[in-house]
Amino acid sequence: MSFSTVGAHDRGAERGAGWPRGALALATLLALLAGCAGGARALGRPGAPALWTAADKVGFGTARSQESRVWYTLGSGELTEVYFPSLGTPSVRSLGFIVSDGRTFAESEADATEHLIALVDPRSLTYRQVNTARSGKYRLSKTYVTDPERNTLLIEVRFESLSGEPYALHAVYDPSLANDGMNDSGTSEDGVLLARDGAAASALLARPAFERTSSGYLGTSDGWTDLRGDFAMDWSHRSAPEGNVVQTGRLPVNGLGARQHVTIALGFGATSAEAREAAQRSLGDGFEQVAARYADGWHAWLDSLPPAPPSVEPWRVTYDVSLMVLAASEDKLHRGAFIASPSMPWAWGLGLEQPSGAYHLVWSRDLYQIATALLAAGDRAAAERALEHLFRVQQKPDGAFPQNARVDGTPRWTNLQLDEVALPLVLAWQLGRADAETYGGHVKKAADFLVAHGPVTPQERWENQRGYSPGTLAASIAGLICAAELARRNGDTASAERYEATADTWQRQVEAWTVTHNGPLASHPYYLRLTKDGNPNAGTTYSLGDGGPSAVDQRRVVDPSFLELVRLGVKPAGDPIIARSLEVIDAQLRVDTPNGPFWRRYDFDGYGETREAGPWELSEPDTGRTLGRAWPLFAGERGEYALAVGQPADTFLAAMARSGNDGYLLPEQVWDGRPPSGQPGFVAGEGTFSATPLTWSHAQFVRLAWSIQAGYPIEQPAVVACRYTSVCRP
Numbered sequence: 001m002s003f004s005t006v007g008a009h010d011r012g013a014e015r016g017a018g019w020p021r022g023a024l025a026l027a028t029l030l031a032l033l034a035g036c037a038g039g040a041r042a043l044g045r046p047g048a049p050a051l052w053t054a055a056d057k058v059g060f061g062t063a064r065s066q067e068s069r070v071w072y073t074l075g076s077g078e079l080t081e082v083y084f085p086s087l088g089t090p091s092v093r094s095l096g097f098i099v100s101d102g103r104t105f106a107e108s109e110a111d112a113t114e115h116l117i118a119l120v121d122p123r124s125l126t127y128r129q130v131n132t133a134r135s136g137k138y139r140l141s142k143t144y145v146t147d148p149e150r151n152t153l154l155i156e157v158r159f160e161s162l163s164g165e166p167y168a169l170h171a172v173y174d175p176s177l178a179n180d181g182m183n184d185s186g187t188s189e190d191g192v193l194l195a196r197d198g199a200a201a202s203a204l205l206a207r208p209a210f211e212r213t214s215s216g217y218l219g220t221s222d223g224w225t226d227l228r229g230d231f232a233m234d235w236s237h238r239s240a241p242e243g244n245v246v247q248t249g250r251l252p253v254n255g256l257g258a259r260q261h262v263t264i265a266l267g268f269g270a271t272s273a274e275a276r277e278a279a280q281r282s283l284g285d286g287f288e289q290v291a292a293r294y295a296d297g298w299h300a301w302l303d304s305l306p307p308a309p310p311s312v313e314p315w316r317v318t319y320d321v322s323l324m325v326l327a328a329s330e331d332k333l334h335r336g337a338f339i340a341s342p343s344m345p346w347a348w349g350l351g352l353e354q355p356s357g358a359y360h361l362v363w364s365r366d367l368y369q370i371a372t373a374l375l376a377a378g379d380r381a382a383a384e385r386a387l388e389h390l391f392r393v394q395q396k397p398d399g400a401f402p403q404n405a406r407v408d409g410t411p412r413w414t415n416l417q418l419d420e421v422a423l424p425l426v427l428a429w430q431l432g433r434a435d436a437e438t439y440g441g442h443v444k445k446a447a448d449f450l451v452a453h454g455p456v457t458p459q460e461r462w463e464n465q466r467g468y469s470p471g472t473l474a475a476s477i478a479g480l481i482c483a484a485e486l487a488r489r490n491g492d493t494a495s496a497e498r499y500e501a502t503a504d505t506w507q508r509q510v511e512a513w514t515v516t517h518n519g520p521l522a523s524h525p526y527y528l529r530l531t532k533d534g535n536p537n538a539g540t541t542y543s544l545g546d547g548g549p550s551a552v553d554q555r556r557v558v559d560p561s562f563l564e565l566v567r568l569g570v571k572p573a574g575d576p577i578i579a580r581s582l583e584v585i586d587a588q589l590r591v592d593t594p595n596g597p598f599w600r601r602y603d604f605d606g607y608g609e610t611r612e613a614g615p616w617e618l619s620e621p622d623t624g625r626t627l628g629r630a631w632p633l634f635a636g637e638r639g640e641y642a643l644a645v646g647q648p649a650d651t652f653l654a655a656m657a658r659s660g661n662d663g664y665l666l667p668e669q670v671w672d673g674r675p676p677s678g679q680p681g682f683v684a685g686e687g688t689f690s691a692t693p694l695t696w697s698h699a700q701f702v703r704l705a706w707s708i709q710a711g712y713p714i715e716q717p718a719v720v721a722c723r724y725t726s727v728c729r730p
Helices: 023-034 223-230 272-285 287-303 310-328 346-350 364-377 380-394 418-430 436-453 470-489 493-514 560-567 576-589 632-644 650-658 695-710 718-725
Strands: 059-062 071-075 078-083 090-100 106-108 113-121 126-133 138-146 152-161 168-175 184-189 192-197 200-207 212-217 239-243 245-250 259-269 590-593 596-600
Touching: 059 126, 059 138, 059 310, 071 138, 078 152, 090 138, 090 200, 090 223, 090 259, 106 223, 126 287, 138 287, 152 272, 152 287, 168 192, 168 200, 168 223, 168 259, 184 212, 184 245, 192 212, 192 245, 192 272, 200 245, 200 272, 212 223, 223 245, 239 245, 259 272, 272 287, 287 310, 310 364, 310 650, 310 695, 364 380, 364 418, 364 695, 380 418, 380 436, 418 436, 418 470, 436 470, 436 493, 470 493, 470 560, 470 718, 560 576, 560 632, 576 590, 576 596, 596 632, 596 650, 632 650, 632 695, 650 695
Parallel strands: 212 239
Antiparallel strands: 059 071, 071 078, 078 090, 090 106, 090 168, 113 126, 126 138, 138 152, 152 259, 168 245, 184 192, 184 239, 192 200, 200 259, 212 245, 590 596
């Protein structure tokens, strides 16, 4: 949570979560009423609307153990979302600090300080935020771990007065239990802040204990409203039922004139008593002991994997963090369910989805990327769990897979994407899953679905278009050939022949369906993003969606997805149309930055910030208000193609690594230099406000590293490449 005005978009403040415009007069009135009501129920229910924090996280962590079902994220100098009891349930919006001298000022660390983030241990997701006041008055350092044995987040807080003056330090906590920020109830008792919503509860404790506590509502009776009046905490409301609750605890003033060491414990449970006990026990063990257990868990897991490939030696921390981010993105209640990102980008952060979803859902396509990366890195068990989740939890009775689903497998968005049906078949082949139960119960159903419903996909991998997509066709063809191999191992020759015949037909037709010979972008043939009608020489128009134009000639829209044809072995790397299509892609979509080359998704993409660097928004077509930026994962895919044609790929690996932030987290998109030029806080080739960390980006980085080691794209199923390109590896 930020305590600044809604709409601020600078890097030094959280966007979209703070005081609502026009609330000051109401807050002033309520302050007069509540000022003499200390200890009473808080006024101003339900408070300002609950909004998620910004998506560009700089830290992400959880204990390696399954016993601890708490994940944390960091951004803009504060603790942002905390997930409990699963990665599908954000239960905290923020926890930050307000510093006051009690007489002349009160300011939030998010707005008044310069923020630094440090990875304390390069082989553990242990992060430290260091916030130094721009005024030079104080410094606040916070180190985060979760207790491997309990549902507790511990924060080691070190406060230093740089001026020598005594200051008061206030923890301000915004719970959002059960993924609903408008229905929490808070109580303050015995120096402990308790909150609950249904079957979820939290307890915030400190050592030394809070000397004053209060529970109120955002923008009306919360601690910031109190402090901004006379710079002192006057209120001590004991309860704030059913609203957007914000809780405040003042730490002991004694000692803050020099240095102060405080440990904050945020415990969770099904009841307030359970949450309180978890926090108390973690505090009893002490931060150092808990932090050591936390680090040991990550060290042991990394040590269980093969040594990192030499290709990542210059980027070893990014490699280890990438592996840990992928592992941390697996839910602990629903094993094998890896989410896309622990964030809510842009419009999702502004309340478009309630309860939240989108990126902390499980997508079959993203899960395939994660599983193949972990398989390459040596964690075969994790890849197996991912496949088990896909087949036993997500797969529908007809063999298809949902567009996305909650971590428990409940479908969320209801569209169909054929690549998400096909890629689990490729993963099954890669894992050698030829047992009868897997084939008959899952592989055959998915392959039969592809034969019955292809080659036109209701949505391709960018999720907003129906048609003939070369990327989806590549996945479908590869999936059918992998399924055919598994069918033969199970004695189902008839199905194997049917899958191969269908795949062969589609492989022969992919150019006729998706390569234009008269498009306006080049005098030679080139692959299109997709065709709506299977006629790439027709000037058929369609609306791009995501804020793009409403009527664009399909021959005018290209994207790099046709490289799936090479990565999955459907077309030879030296295919001249693919090579010439890359010339078009580079001319239309390539962005050269100080960090290296990146690519945008497709022409006219609107999925990104506004031209003024504001959040992506649902807008009418043809406005051009939002611009899709460049994606690091395309550098990884281009690197895999380079290897396929015998070229080095280290430059692409380096570009991906350099796109990471100071917490070594890789973003969904990087700034591409388009207007406004010189936007404060934006650097070409570094992350935007998009989802960070994006697990797909981290997976692509890991897989490219191992592909460089092997000398070819290790994702490529040999059974497909041998059939269509005569490249037959063992």
